[in-house]
Amino acid sequence: MKQVIVNPEKCVGCMQCMLACAVAHAKSESLFAAVQETPKPRPRVHVGAGLFNQGFPNRCRHCDPAPCQLACLTGAIFRDAATHTVFINPDRCINCASCAMACPYGVLRFHEDTAAPPGKTVAVKCDNCDARVARGKIPACVEVCKTGALIYDEMGHALDQKTRQVARTMSSDAAAQGLPDTVALYNTLKQATVKAGTAIRR
Amino acid sequence: MKHLIVGNGIAGINAAKAIREMDTTAAIVMVSDETFPPYSRPMISYVLEGSEPHEKLPLFAGNVYEDLNITPVLGNRVAQLDAKKKIVRLENGADIEFETLLIASGADARHIRVPGSELGNIFTMRTQKDVLDQLKAVSQGVENALVLGGGLVGFKAAHALLKRGIKVTMLITSPYPLAMQVDETAGKMILRELEDHGLTVKVGVSVTAFDGDATVENARLDSGETLDCDLVIVGKGVDPSLRFIEQNDIQTGYGILVDKYLCSSIPNIYAAGDAAETFDIARQTRWINAIWPEAAIQGRIAGFNMSGRKVSCPGSLGRNVMRIYGLDVMTMGLANPENTDNFEIIQAGGEKTGAYRRLVFHGDILAGAVLINQIEQGGMLRAMIENRVPVRIPRSCLMSLDFNYSQLL
Amino acid sequence: MFEPRKDVSVTSDGNQLFDKAVKDNVETVWHRHDAQQPQCGFCDMGLSCRICIMGPCRVDPFGQGPQAGVCGADADIIVARNLCRMIAAGAASHSDHGRDLVEVLQAVSKNEAPGYKIRSEEKLLRVAGEYGIQTDGKDPLAVAGELADAMMEDYGMRKKAVTLVSRAPEKRRKIWENAGITPRGIDRETSEMMHRTHMGVDNDWVSLLTQGLRNALSDGWGGSMIATEVSDILFGVPAPKPTMVNAGVLKKDQVNIVVHGHNPVVSEMVSKACISEEMLTLAKAGGATGINLVGVCCTGNELLMRRGIAMAGNHLMTELILSTGAVDMMIVDYQCIMPSIGKVAACYHTKMISTSDKARFPGMEHHEFHPDNAEEKAKTLVKAAIENFGNRKEVFIPVTPREAVGGFSIETILAALGGTADPLIDAIKAGKIRGAVGVVGCNNPKIKHDHGHVTLIKKLIENDILVVDTGCVSVASAKAGFKVPSAIEMAGPGLKEICGSLGIPPVLHLGSCVDNVRILVLVSALADALGVDISDLPVAGSAPEWYSEKAVTIGVYCVASGITTHLGPMPPVTGSMNVVKLLTEGLNDLVGAAFGVEPDPEKAAVFLTRVIEKKRKALGLDSRTV
Known part of the structure; x- marks a missing residue:
C-alpha cells in the first residue's frame, strides 16, 4: 500500500504543500475560491523552520499504536483498518485537546472545518487525503511537492531507495550528504547566515 | 486461559482489547459496579456544562462486551480477593475464579463528613x-x-x-x-x-x-x-478502590504497587489505572497519576502482559489539558516543584500577554511544563519529559511559538 | 511572545528600543522575518520564475522534479534572469533618483525652484567641462541648464557611451569595450535588461549576465554618479563636519523631525525650514526649546555629509526610532522605507508624511513635493510637526549620542592630503596602509543588526586597512565609535600613524548609497596616479549586511569596475553552479574582479585582507600572508 513518505532533507520550505492541503480540504477544492470560504480552509501539514531555518513538512505519521487515539476521551479518533489512516470523527470530537497533549509531533490543530458540524471547533489533522485517493488521485501535498520531500510510495520501495542513496553517500563525499553541489552550497551559506543572524526565537 | 478484569473503566476495557488482540479465544470476565456501558469519564464535566449530551458518554456504538466476547458481571462490587486461591468474591456472594487478574477498580470520590452532609443536592x-x-x-x-x-x-x-x-x-x-x-x-x-x-x-x-x-x-x-x-x-480528591484487598495479601502503598510490567507482588495479578501505584517519570518516585490517558495506556500494557506478551511501562506522568473560557491550559510533569533548588525554571508571558509558558528543567532534562494558550506543541514537550532525553537545543527554542519537531532532529 | 529578551542588535539603542517596541506591542522587522521562516528555498536559490504566466515555475534543485520552466528555461537561465532583473531594478532606482536631481537642476536654471540654488559653482563648471559644455563667461544658471540637458541625454540612448565613463582609467575602459559592456545609456541598459529577460529573448546565461554588468555600469558611471554630482552642485560639496549619532540624538525638549529615504531634494528644504527664525519662534511658542532635525537612512547621510545633521539610525533602526515616542514627525521620500512604519507610528503620536509622487505608504499623510513648491511645503510640514510636539506621551530615549565626523568627499580627502593622492599612495607603497576597503550597503534582519559591519570594520582597521563607508554602514561604524580621530587607537600601527598625522579617523564617511560612486572616482584617481587599472589596486568592496536590489547593482558595478567585492548574505543564485562560478571566479578573467560570499564577518575580513595582500604582491609591494 502506498503512503506519504517524508524526506525532510529535500524540503526547501516553499510551503506549497500547506496551500495544496488547505485547498484539498476546502469545499471548492480550488485555490481562488478556497480563500473566500468560511470557515477558511486550513492546512493539515505544517512547514516549520528548523534550527537553521530549513524547511520541514510536519504531518501526522498515523502512528501505530497512535498516542492520540489512546488519549482520545471520546473515541473520536480511530484507525481505518484498510488504509491504516488515523481519522478524527468530528461529530464525536469534543475539542478537549487531549490528542494535542499526546501527539509527540505536534500536528494537531483546533478550528472549524468543512468536514465538521458548522460552527464547531474540532481537532484536525492529516487524513491522508482519503477523499482524493478514493477518486484515484494522490495526496495533495505530494502532488505539489517538486523536490521529492513528500513522496507517495510503497514503504518498502522507498526504504530500498534510501538505502541505496546512503550507500552512495558512504562511498563518495560524505560531507556533501549526497546532495547536489548547488544544494550543498546553499545549505552551507544558509547555515552561516543564520549563525551571523539573530532570529529572535533563538 | 481465564482472565478476570475488575473494573470497566478505560483501563479495564483497553486491557480486554489488548488481550483480544493477542488471543481470540481466551475467556475474559469483567466485573463492575456500574451498569452503564463503558463510558468516557472525563466527559462527565462536559455533560454537566451542557456542551455534550449524556447519551454521548458511551465509548462504543454497539455492545462492546459482545464485540470483544467478554462475559460482563455488572452491578456488582468485588467484596474480597483471595489471591492464593485465585478467587474473587462479589458482594452478592458469588465467586469467580481466574488465572490472571487485572485490578482496574479505579478510585472513589472522597465525601465530606460534617453535620448535614447527608442532605440532598x-x-x-x-x-x-x-x-x-x-x-x-x-x-x-x-x-x-x-x-x-x-x-x-x-x-x-x-x-x-x-x-x-x-x-x-x-x-x-x-x-x-x-x-x-x-x-x-x-x-x-x-x-x-x-x-x-x-x-x-x-x-x-x-x-x-x-x-x-x-x-x-x-x-x-x-x-x-x-x-x-x-x-x-x-471535589476533595479520590482514593483508590481497594477495600476488597486483604492487608498483607498484596503489597500496597497508597495504591497497588506494580512493577514495570504492571504486575503486583503476586504473579498473575496486575493493576492498572487509578488503583495502581506506578513510577512517576517526572518526579522519579512512586506515585498514582489518576488520569484517563494513563489508565488507557496502562490498561493496554497490562492486557498484553496478561496474555503473555511482555510489554513494559516506562512509568506514568501527570498531565492535564483543559479549556477555561478564553484560556487553554496544559500542564504536565513536575510543573511546580516545591523545592526549586535543583531545578531551572524558564517562564514567559503572563496575564498581560494573554499567554504563558513555563518550563521546568532538572539538569538538561525537561521535568515539567505549563502552557496557557498556544498549546499545540504541548505533545512534543510531553514526549520530551516522558522520554527523559537531554535537551540539546537552546531552551529558548522550546519557549518559542515556532517550536516544531524539526528542531529536535 | 514567549521569547525571553533577545539581542537583535550589537547596539545598545537597538536592543533597548526593540524591547520597548515589544513592550508596546509593536511588530518589527524581526518579528516578520521570524514569521516568514522557513523562507522559500526555490526563491532563495533563484530557482523560481514568475516572469510569464505559462508559469509560475520552479526547478527542483535535487534533480528529480522539473528541471526547466514551462518555456524550457533551465536553472542557469532562470537564476541568471532573476539576478539580472534585480540589477535592472537597482539601477533603475538609483538612476531615477539621479533624474529627479537633474530635474531640480533644470528648474533652478529656469528660476523655477524657489529655495534651491547652485551651491557649488566650482563643481558645476568642472562637471559641465566634462560634458563638453562651453562655460567661459557664461551665466552659471545657463550652464546648469545646458548640463541638465546633457545629463538627461545620458539617460536617453543616442550616444555611444554615458559621458562620465570617461572618468574611468583608460585600461578599464578598454576592458569594457572588449567585453562589450560599456554602458550606452542609463535608461537604455535597464530597458534592454528587462527586454532580454522577457520570455524568449536572451536565453544564454553568460550573455544575460554580461548585459547585467553593463546595466550595473550604467548606474555606477551613469545614474548614481549623476545623482552624486548634481547633489554636490545643488547642495554643496561635502566637507568633514562633526556630528552625532544613535537614537540619543533625539531630544526630549525639542521638536524632533526625522527625515527618511534617499533623495536630498526634500530633506534639504526641510533642513532649511528647520533653521528659519519663523519656525524657531513657533517652536518656542509651542513649548519646545528648538527644532531638532535628524536623519535615518541615506537622506540622513546626505544631510550629514553637507550639514553635519545628526543620524538617529540606519535601516533596521527606522521602526525602532519611532518607539522612542519622541519623533514628532517623520518625513519620507523614497527607497528602503518599510511599508510597516506607518503602522508603527500609529502606536505613538508621530505624524508620518510621504512626499514623492512615486512613493506612497499606508498610514502616511501625502504632501507632494515638487521643485516649485518644496520650500513652502517644507515650512508647512515643520509647522505641523511643531503643533504635534504637544501631543507627545511617554518618551523613551535610551542612550546619549555619540560623536562622529562625516562628510568626506573625494575633493576634501584630496585637499586633506595636500591636493594630490600622493601621500595616500606613498603610505600604501610603504605598507603602512595595506590598502582600502569600501564597506557599504544595508542592514538585513538575517544578520544581527550591525554585527557584520562593526565586526568587519574592526578587523580591517586592525590590519592597517583604511575603510571608507557609505549608507547604512556609515551609521553602524559611527555608532561603534570608528568615526572619531581618536578611533586610530583601534587601528593597526601603520594606519594609526597615517590617520593620526592627518587628524582623520580610520573610517571615512563618504556619504549615501548613491555616493558609492565617490569610491569609483577615488580608485580611478589612484589608478591613474599609479598608471594601473582599478583591478590592480589593493582595494576591495564589501556589503556585509546587504538586502536590496540597489545593493546588487552596486556590487555588480564595483566588480565590473575591477573591485573585488564581498557579500555577507548570499544572493539568490545558488541554484546554478554555473552562475555561482561565473560570479565568484569567471568574472576575474573578464573584468579582473569577482564576488566572494561569506556571512561570517570575521571570515570575510580574512577574505578581504587576502585580496588586498595578493594585489600588493602583484604590484611588487611587500605582502603579508594571511
Whole structure:
C-alpha cells in the first residue's frame, strides 16, 4: 500500500504543500475560491523552520499504536483498518485537546472545518487525503511537492531507495550528504547566515 | 486461559482489547459496579456544562462486551480477593475464579463528613450517575452552587456550573485553583479568568456544617460566615478502590504497587489505572497519576502482559489539558516543584500577554511544563519529559511559538 | 511572545528600543522575518520564475522534479534572469533618483525652484567641462541648464557611451569595450535588461549576465554618479563636519523631525525650514526649546555629509526610532522605507508624511513635493510637526549620542592630503596602509543588526586597512565609535600613524548609497596616479549586511569596475553552479574582479585582507600572508 513518505532533507520550505492541503480540504477544492470560504480552509501539514531555518513538512505519521487515539476521551479518533489512516470523527470530537497533549509531533490543530458540524471547533489533522485517493488521485501535498520531500510510495520501495542513496553517500563525499553541489552550497551559506543572524526565537 | 478484569473503566476495557488482540479465544470476565456501558469519564464535566449530551458518554456504538466476547458481571462490587486461591468474591456472594487478574477498580470520590452532609443536592463528581443526579437538581432550579476544593474536579465542576449561568462559590485551601497542577502565575491567570466569568473564590476556609430541610440550603463556614447554596459539589480528591484487598495479601502503598510490567507482588495479578501505584517519570518516585490517558495506556500494557506478551511501562506522568473560557491550559510533569533548588525554571508571558509558558528543567532534562494558550506543541514537550532525553537545543527554542519537531532532529 | 529578551542588535539603542517596541506591542522587522521562516528555498536559490504566466515555475534543485520552466528555461537561465532583473531594478532606482536631481537642476536654471540654488559653482563648471559644455563667461544658471540637458541625454540612448565613463582609467575602459559592456545609456541598459529577460529573448546565461554588468555600469558611471554630482552642485560639496549619532540624538525638549529615504531634494528644504527664525519662534511658542532635525537612512547621510545633521539610525533602526515616542514627525521620500512604519507610528503620536509622487505608504499623510513648491511645503510640514510636539506621551530615549565626523568627499580627502593622492599612495607603497576597503550597503534582519559591519570594520582597521563607508554602514561604524580621530587607537600601527598625522579617523564617511560612486572616482584617481587599472589596486568592496536590489547593482558595478567585492548574505543564485562560478571566479578573467560570499564577518575580513595582500604582491609591494 502506498503512503506519504517524508524526506525532510529535500524540503526547501516553499510551503506549497500547506496551500495544496488547505485547498484539498476546502469545499471548492480550488485555490481562488478556497480563500473566500468560511470557515477558511486550513492546512493539515505544517512547514516549520528548523534550527537553521530549513524547511520541514510536519504531518501526522498515523502512528501505530497512535498516542492520540489512546488519549482520545471520546473515541473520536480511530484507525481505518484498510488504509491504516488515523481519522478524527468530528461529530464525536469534543475539542478537549487531549490528542494535542499526546501527539509527540505536534500536528494537531483546533478550528472549524468543512468536514465538521458548522460552527464547531474540532481537532484536525492529516487524513491522508482519503477523499482524493478514493477518486484515484494522490495526496495533495505530494502532488505539489517538486523536490521529492513528500513522496507517495510503497514503504518498502522507498526504504530500498534510501538505502541505496546512503550507500552512495558512504562511498563518495560524505560531507556533501549526497546532495547536489548547488544544494550543498546553499545549505552551507544558509547555515552561516543564520549563525551571523539573530532570529529572535533563538 | 481465564482472565478476570475488575473494573470497566478505560483501563479495564483497553486491557480486554489488548488481550483480544493477542488471543481470540481466551475467556475474559469483567466485573463492575456500574451498569452503564463503558463510558468516557472525563466527559462527565462536559455533560454537566451542557456542551455534550449524556447519551454521548458511551465509548462504543454497539455492545462492546459482545464485540470483544467478554462475559460482563455488572452491578456488582468485588467484596474480597483471595489471591492464593485465585478467587474473587462479589458482594452478592458469588465467586469467580481466574488465572490472571487485572485490578482496574479505579478510585472513589472522597465525601465530606460534617453535620448535614447527608442532605440532598450534595454531590461528588465521579460517575455518570453523579452527573445525572446533578443535572436533575439543576433542572429543578439552582441559583447558588458551592464547590468544595480547587483541584481538577472542583475546578471542572465550577467551570461547568458557571457555563450554565449558575452563581458559583469555590472554597479552596491554596491561594489559587489547581495548585497541584500549575504554578502561581498560571494559577492566578486561571483564577482571574474564572472570576471574570462570575466565580467567587474563598481562600483558606472550610465548611463546618450544612443546613436544610431535605436538600441543602446553606453552608456554615469555619470563618463564621453562612453561605446560601442549593447545590454542593465536593471535589476533595479520590482514593483508590481497594477495600476488597486483604492487608498483607498484596503489597500496597497508597495504591497497588506494580512493577514495570504492571504486575503486583503476586504473579498473575496486575493493576492498572487509578488503583495502581506506578513510577512517576517526572518526579522519579512512586506515585498514582489518576488520569484517563494513563489508565488507557496502562490498561493496554497490562492486557498484553496478561496474555503473555511482555510489554513494559516506562512509568506514568501527570498531565492535564483543559479549556477555561478564553484560556487553554496544559500542564504536565513536575510543573511546580516545591523545592526549586535543583531545578531551572524558564517562564514567559503572563496575564498581560494573554499567554504563558513555563518550563521546568532538572539538569538538561525537561521535568515539567505549563502552557496557557498556544498549546499545540504541548505533545512534543510531553514526549520530551516522558522520554527523559537531554535537551540539546537552546531552551529558548522550546519557549518559542515556532517550536516544531524539526528542531529536535 | 514567549521569547525571553533577545539581542537583535550589537547596539545598545537597538536592543533597548526593540524591547520597548515589544513592550508596546509593536511588530518589527524581526518579528516578520521570524514569521516568514522557513523562507522559500526555490526563491532563495533563484530557482523560481514568475516572469510569464505559462508559469509560475520552479526547478527542483535535487534533480528529480522539473528541471526547466514551462518555456524550457533551465536553472542557469532562470537564476541568471532573476539576478539580472534585480540589477535592472537597482539601477533603475538609483538612476531615477539621479533624474529627479537633474530635474531640480533644470528648474533652478529656469528660476523655477524657489529655495534651491547652485551651491557649488566650482563643481558645476568642472562637471559641465566634462560634458563638453562651453562655460567661459557664461551665466552659471545657463550652464546648469545646458548640463541638465546633457545629463538627461545620458539617460536617453543616442550616444555611444554615458559621458562620465570617461572618468574611468583608460585600461578599464578598454576592458569594457572588449567585453562589450560599456554602458550606452542609463535608461537604455535597464530597458534592454528587462527586454532580454522577457520570455524568449536572451536565453544564454553568460550573455544575460554580461548585459547585467553593463546595466550595473550604467548606474555606477551613469545614474548614481549623476545623482552624486548634481547633489554636490545643488547642495554643496561635502566637507568633514562633526556630528552625532544613535537614537540619543533625539531630544526630549525639542521638536524632533526625522527625515527618511534617499533623495536630498526634500530633506534639504526641510533642513532649511528647520533653521528659519519663523519656525524657531513657533517652536518656542509651542513649548519646545528648538527644532531638532535628524536623519535615518541615506537622506540622513546626505544631510550629514553637507550639514553635519545628526543620524538617529540606519535601516533596521527606522521602526525602532519611532518607539522612542519622541519623533514628532517623520518625513519620507523614497527607497528602503518599510511599508510597516506607518503602522508603527500609529502606536505613538508621530505624524508620518510621504512626499514623492512615486512613493506612497499606508498610514502616511501625502504632501507632494515638487521643485516649485518644496520650500513652502517644507515650512508647512515643520509647522505641523511643531503643533504635534504637544501631543507627545511617554518618551523613551535610551542612550546619549555619540560623536562622529562625516562628510568626506573625494575633493576634501584630496585637499586633506595636500591636493594630490600622493601621500595616500606613498603610505600604501610603504605598507603602512595595506590598502582600502569600501564597506557599504544595508542592514538585513538575517544578520544581527550591525554585527557584520562593526565586526568587519574592526578587523580591517586592525590590519592597517583604511575603510571608507557609505549608507547604512556609515551609521553602524559611527555608532561603534570608528568615526572619531581618536578611533586610530583601534587601528593597526601603520594606519594609526597615517590617520593620526592627518587628524582623520580610520573610517571615512563618504556619504549615501548613491555616493558609492565617490569610491569609483577615488580608485580611478589612484589608478591613474599609479598608471594601473582599478583591478590592480589593493582595494576591495564589501556589503556585509546587504538586502536590496540597489545593493546588487552596486556590487555588480564595483566588480565590473575591477573591485573585488564581498557579500555577507548570499544572493539568490545558488541554484546554478554555473552562475555561482561565473560570479565568484569567471568574472576575474573578464573584468579582473569577482564576488566572494561569506556571512561570517570575521571570515570575510580574512577574505578581504587576502585580496588586498595578493594585489600588493602583484604590484611588487611587500605582502603579508594571511
